[in-house]
Amino acid sequence: MIEAMPTFYLFVLAALGAAxxxxxxxxxxxxxxxxxxxxxxxxxxxxxNLYQVELLGQQLELMRVDKLSRVFGLIFCIAAFLxxxxxxxxxxxxxxxxxxxxxxxxxxxVFAGDLVTLFFYWEGTAIASxxxxxxxxxEGAYHTGMRYLIIQITSGVILLAGTALLYRETGSxxxxxxxxxxxxxxLIFLSFGMKCAFPFLHNWxxxxxxxxxxxxxxxxxxxxxxxxxxALARGFAGTEMLIYIGxxxxxxxxxxxxxxxxxxxxxxxSLNNQLGFMVxxxxxxxxxxxxxxxxxxxxxxxxxxxxxxxxxxxxxxTGTSKAxxxxxxxxxxxxxxxxxxxxxxxxSAFPLFSGFVTKSLIMDETANEHYPIIxxxxxxxxxxxxxxxxxxxxxxxxxxxxxxxxPKEAPWNMQLAMGITAFLCIFIxxxxxxxxxLLPYDVVYKPYTTNHVIAQLxxxxxxxxxxxxxxxxxxxxxxIRAVNLDVDWIYRRLIPKLYRPIAALIGLIWTALSEAALKxxxxxxxxxxxxxxxxxxxxxxxxxxxxxxxxxxxxAVTLIASYx
Amino acid sequence: MDKNHPEDTSGxxxxxxxxxxxxxxxxxxxxxxxLIALCLLLFLSDFxxxxxxxxxxxxxxGFYGAYGFIMFTALILAAKTLRLFIKRDEAYYGEKSVxxxxxxxxxxxxxxxxx
Numbered sequence: 001m002i003e004a005m006p007t008f009y010l011f012v013l014a015a016l017g018a019a020x021x022x023x024x025x026x027x028x029x030x031x032x033x034x035x036x037x038x039x040x041x042x043x044x045x046x047x048x049n050l051y052q053v054e055l056l057g058q059q060l061e062l063m064r065v066d067k068l069s070r071v072f073g074l075i076f077c078i079a080a081f082l083x084x085x086x087x088x089x090x091x092x093x094x095x096x097x098x099x100x101x102x103x104x105x106x107x108x109x110v111f112a113g114d115l116v117t118l119f120f121y122w123e124g125t126a127i128a129s130x131x132x133x134x135x136x137x138x139e140g141a142y143h144t145g146m147r148y149l150i151i152q153i154t155s156g157v158i159l160l161a162g163t164a165l166l167y168r169e170t171g172s173x174x175x176x177x178x179x180x181x182x183x184x185x186x187l188i189f190l191s192f193g194m195k196c197a198f199p200f201l202h203n204w205x206x207x208x209x210x211x212x213x214x215x216x217x218x219x220x221x222x223x224x225x226x227x228x229x230x231a232l233a234r235g236f237a238g239t240e241m242l243i244y245i246g247x248x249x250x251x252x253x254x255x256x257x258x259x260x261x262x263x264x265x266x267x268x269x270s271l272n273n274q275l276g277f278m279v280x281x282x283x284x285x286x287x288x289x290x291x292x293x294x295x296x297x298x299x300x301x302x303x304x305x306x307x308x309x310x311x312x313x314x315x316x317x318t319g320t321s322k323a324x325x326x327x328x329x330x331x332x333x334x335x336x337x338x339x340x341x342x343x344x345x346x347x348s349a350f351p352l353f354s355g356f357v358t359k360s361l362i363m364d365e366t367a368n369e370h371y372p373i374i375x376x377x378x379x380x381x382x383x384x385x386x387x388x389x390x391x392x393x394x395x396x397x398x399x400x401x402x403x404x405x406x407p408k409e410a411p412w413n414m415q416l417a418m419g420i421t422a423f424l425c426i427f428i429x430x431x432x433x434x435x436x437x438l439l440p441y442d443v444v445y446k447p448y449t450t451n452h453v454i455a456q457l458x459x460x461x462x463x464x465x466x467x468x469x470x471x472x473x474x475x476x477x478x479x480i481r482a483v484n485l486d487v488d489w490i491y492r493r494l495i496p497k498l499y500r501p502i503a504a505l506i507g508l509i510w511t512a513l514s515e516a517a518l519k520x521x522x523x524x525x526x527x528x529x530x531x532x533x534x535x536x537x538x539x540x541x542x543x544x545x546x547x548x549x550x551x552x553x554x555x556a557v558t559l560i561a562s563y564x
Numbered sequence: 565m566d567k568n569h570p571e572d573t574s575g576x577x578x579x580x581x582x583x584x585x586x587x588x589x590x591x592x593x594x595x596x597x598x599l600i601a602l603c604l605l606l607f608l609s610d611f612x613x614x615x616x617x618x619x620x621x622x623x624x625x626g627f628y629g630a631y632g633f634i635m636f637t638a639l640i641l642a643a644k645t646l647r648l649f650i651k652r653d654e655a656y657y658g659e660k661s662v663x664x665x666x667x668x669x670x671x672x673x674x675x676x677x678x679x
Binding site for chain 2: 089137141143144210214316321328334379380384398402406407450451459460461462466467468469470476481
């Protein structure tokens with residue numbers, strides 16, 4: 001039974017179940033059970049196109065299982081499980097149903113064998129996920145959610161337009177490898193790029209993730225962008241432009257992350273930077289590079305969730321995630337601090353942690369394929385990752401200046417979720433073979449060579465040394481309460497600013513026109529008045545007596561006339 | 565923290581006590597010295613094995629260390645400069661923007677260590 005059904009249906013059933021069950025541990029347990037069942041199903045399914053439906057004469061492929069979709073499907077199940085465990089204490093039905101439908105849609109999209117099915121799930125992730133932002137229930141979150149939703153839905157609409165054009169061109173809606181060229185493929189590429197946070201299309205990410213609820217951000221961080229990475233890997237592997245786009249993506253967020261105060265936004269920038277590595281891998285497009293992208297997405301979902309979880313736990317206990325207000329929390333939240341350090345070491349790619357065995361696949365392959373500048377950028381970006389995710393997040397939260405805050409340790413379910421995630425980060429780092437076995441192609445790579453380990457340690461330790469020197473000399477920029485402008489300024493400030501004069505101009509024209517119309521109306525009124533007003537002959541009311549006199553006169557005249 | 569009055573850590577867990585040692589300003593110099601020693605060791609170890617790499621520059625001893633140190637410093641300085649241009653008041657996008665608002669208190673579970 002379970003084999004025959006698209007994985008998404010499991011999540012729909014769970015959403016229905018969650019709506020019917022009372023709030024509490026029964027419902028929370030159901031939300032934990034579903035990703036486990038889904039993972040078992042994905043694990044046991046054979047490869048191939050397993051489930052079709054007819055829609056308007058088109059055959060839709062709902063379950064295309066191969067090694068690429070399987071590895072993404074599995075990590076999405078793990079992320080859903082960990083996210084729901086982290087959110088065990090949540091009693092908010094909206095968030096729970098949104099989370100289960102969101103993760104289900106993302107998994108559905110991964111197994112979509114055609115672009116129409118992909119479109120449905122693509123929009124499904126958009127609609128379900130916005131409720132994780134709105135669930136904060138503040139005016140700010142409402143507006144941010146709206147901006148998020150507009151961009152996500154637009155991405156879907158562009159995907160649909162591209163699909164329609166592609167169908168007209170080729171007569172097929174199959175979701176296969178594409179080459180950029182026609183308007184259709186460019187539209188699909190753009191749609192993927194919006195969700196993947198390409199430069200200039202990225203800002204929905206940093207705008208919305210810090211606005212979501214504590215648990216919502218953890219869940220958001222896993223799916224949307226990695227779904228886009230999957231879609232790019234499936235549709236545009238080997239597209240050289242992606243190498244350059246990816247390199248820019250690794251680069252620019254590290255500067256913004258460095259001076260950002262809200263730690264959840266720092267992590268959103270950092271997420272953007274990590275996506276860059278994956279996009280470079282897709283652009284290089286060799287088997288090893290695609291292995292690198294898939295494995296890095298896998299490892300990244302875990303350590304990024306772990307970092308969001310630790311900052312979320314701090315937010316839950318202190319009410320803030322701003323670096324300027326935090327510091328010294330290792331005293332009373334030591335386990336959260338430890339988990340955060342493990343996440344930080346993983347994202348920074350310290351040997352024995354997950355990032356080390358996955359990122360290097362991509363970096364190695366850019367060197368193998370002779371992209372020296374891209375390689376140099378990626379090495380620089382790796383040092384940049386250390387600066388904001390490796391150092392800034394743990395240092396300014398748990399160490400550094402003592403803020404005097406002495407909050408309670410995180411709740412048990414959050415600690416358990418962080419503990420499992422941290423374990424997986426280390427497990428992958430120490431023993432990468434099971435992950436390598438899941439990858440789309442055979443892995444012929446040994447991450448633990450003297451050369452690689454020493455090189456990476458040198459890079460990271462000297463960067464740490466630079467941090468220490470800059471802190472001691474007071475050059476390192478302090479954490480201050482502020483916002484930093486980014487591309488969202490264009491649609492949050494510039495466009496409203498531009499349309500204000502335009503609106504004023506339209507207002508002026510309207511006033512002039514209506515005044516002229518009123519003036520003409522006045523003249524018309526005067527004309528009417530002249531003819532019909534009480535003073536004019538037309539409107540005079542004559543007394544009945546006058547009429548009688550006139551009748552008498554007329555009769556008299558007639559009488560007199562008759563005598564002649 | 566005053567060097568002569570070490571922090572009272574009696575209520576903390578062993579892990580927290582370990583962390584506090586690292587967070588204590590009095591120990592900063594020791595940590596810094598250890599980090600320098602570690603970096604020196606890593607640099608020297610470059611002479612002990614045969615280096616290979618895709619690019620000739622990777623074979624220079626200490627290349628990764630120098631690159632890491634220089635680029636990290638450059639990153640911080642560039643970010644600091646960037647801040648001059650893009651920093652705005654927290655209320656720039658309005659008093660009711662997410663940056664400005666408090667996280668809703670009914671969704672928090674704040675509590676003190678000793679509760």
